[in-house]
Amino acid sequence: MDEEKKAQFQAELLRLRKEVTEALARKTQDVHGRAGGEALDEADMGNATLSMELELSSRRMLLETLEMIDKALRRIETGTYDTCEICRRKIPLERLQAIPYTSYCVECQAKQEAQRKK
Numbered sequence: 604m605d606e607e608k609k610a611q612f613q614a615e616l617l618r619l620r621k622e623v624t625e626a627l628a629r630k631t632q633d634v635h636g637r638a639g640g641e642a643l644d645e646a647d648m649g650n651a652t653l654s655m656e657l658e659l660s661s662r663r664m665l666l667e668t669l670e671m672i673d674k675a676l677r678r679i680e681t682g683t684y685d686t687c688e689i690c691r692r693k694i695p696l697e698r699l700q701a702i703p704y705t706s707y708c709v710e711c712q713a714k715q716e717a718q719r720k721k
């Protein structure tokens with residue numbers, strides 16, 4: 604991959620990183636605000652717990668995405684950005700453009716996801 608492309612992906616990843624970090628900061632505020640602030644009556648409790656779980660699970664997703672972005676940024680620096688971590692083949696450019704923080708080619712990603720479901 605040439606330097607110009609690398610710089611483009613790096614800029615895109617940094618932009619995504621900022622977005623995810625901001626979303627995370629908002630979530631953290633939300634959860635704290637709700638836990639400490641307004642009192643809930645019995646009827647609302649069920650819903651509150653459910654939405655709290657949703658908040659936390661999407662928070663976990665954001666944290667995972669953040670990790671992947673940081674990893675991708677390191678991969679750009681070490682020159683392994685477009686190499687699949689598992690099979691060591693080149694990840695197609697179109698795939699990186701669609702998901703700039705991926706570390707796997709389509710085949711390996713599918714295998715990973717199939718394993719997760721087990």
Ligand SMILES: [Zn+2]
Nearest residue numbers: 687690708711
């Ligand atoms: Zn692969």
